[in-house]
Amino acid sequence: MMAITHGAIAAAGTSLILGSADPFILGLAIVGSQLPDLDTSTSTIGQILFPISSWIEDRFPHRSITHSLAATALLAALSFGACHYFGQPWQIALALPLGHLLSCFSDCFTKQGVQLFWPCKAWCISVSNPHRRLTTGGPGEYWVLVLAGFLLAAGIHIAGGGGIQAQVTQGLGLRDGAIATYNQNAATHQIWANIEGVYASDRTDASGKYFILDTAGNEFIVLDRTGRIFQTNQQIIATKVTTDVGQTAQTQLQTLTFDDENPLPKLEEVRASYPDAIVFVTGNVTVDFPEDIEIPPQTGYSTVGLSGSTLKLSYEGIEKAIELLADQYAIGSLSVKIIKPAPVWN
Numbered sequence: 152m153m154a155i156t157h158g159a160i161a162a163a164g165t166s167l168i169l170g171s172a173d174p175f176i177l178g179l180a181i182v183g184s185q186l187p188d189l190d191t192s193t194s195t196i197g198q199i200l201f202p203i204s205s206w207i208e209d210r211f212p213h214r215s216i217t218h219s220l221a222a223t224a225l226l227a228a229l230s231f232g233a234c235h236y237f238g239q240p241w242q243i244a245l246a247l248p249l250g251h252l253l254s255c256f257s258d259c260f261t262k263q264g265v266q267l268f269w270p271c272k273a274w275c276i277s278v279s280n281p282h283r284r285l286t287t288g289g290p291g292e293y294w295v296l297v298l299a300g301f302l303l304a305a306g307i308h309i310a311g312g313g314g315i316q317a318q319v320t321q322g323l324g325l326r327d328g329a330i331a332t333y334n335q336n337a338a339t340h341q342i343w344a345n346i347e348g349v350y351a352s353d354r355t356d357a358s359g360k361y362f363i364l365d366t367a368g369n370e371f372i373v374l375d376r377t378g379r380i381f382q383t384n385q386q387i388i389a390t391k392v393t394t395d396v397g398q399t400a401q402t403q404l405q406t407l408t409f410d411d412e413n414p415l416p417k418l419e420e421v422r423a424s425y426p427d428a429i430v431f432v433t434g435n436v437t438v439d440f441p442e443d444i445e446i447p448p449q450t451g452y453s454t455v456g457l458s459g460s461t462l463k464l465s466y467e468g469i470e471k472a473i474e475l476l477a478d479q480y481a482i483g484s485l486s487v488k489i490i491k492p493a494p495v496w497n
Contacts, residue, residue, distance in 0.1 A: 183250025341397035436483035
């Protein structure tokens, strides 16, 4: 029972402290939370690693050397060294020793306590009244397990929203929180913007839900339900912007290069390859017959422009890009952004 409780506490604390919902990071924290009980062969980890646990058990008291800050420091040194060698991020390096530390700290609330400052023989017990200390398998442990489960769910939710700082700044309507949420989740999820504001052109209400295509500094490029594109604080004067993480999605970027050739085959290949995606084209190409290109009226973000013989596209839908480049030969390159599946407004 205590092994489960330790794992839940370590996962919850790690999620909240590191602002992560990564299963691998939380898994490392859970593994770290089991390592203190390597000093007894009756524990789960002790049975798995019996030769090691038996050796430690014969030489050190239970909850001494393996429950100490010295053991946490050793794990941290090994973990950071391994992650530096393999080029892994610091969150992964910190997860294992953090899980160990949280497990040791939680044992300070039990009747026996731990020798946290080993080799000092003093026992660290956080509750002075013995009757209020936790007993393994007792009612108090079940309450701790429930609380740890609640905190773990909260940590994962907060991490999915960009972390505690992002949640707070979003609640205050500050743009940094919305940007942080987008940057953290845009590669794997659809990100939506809840905008309060007005259109810059006529100051009519523009408040509503928009799909975020990209960032422009501290602003967003967004798509509304009618297919129009806007940039916040350009075409939409936003007084408040918050973000929501939507369903799982894949975002891909491709570069199409043209050397005085018909661009349609490559563009049509992309369109045919991603029938359920939303696809946008950005870049500049030189065309042979610029006089044949008709630039449509644009009421929002300028997605297409023509300067001499150079066609400039910026988040133009692939259908429109194909239409504009029909019967042209092009020189240059276009960046294609593919988001699958396409967003659906509720």
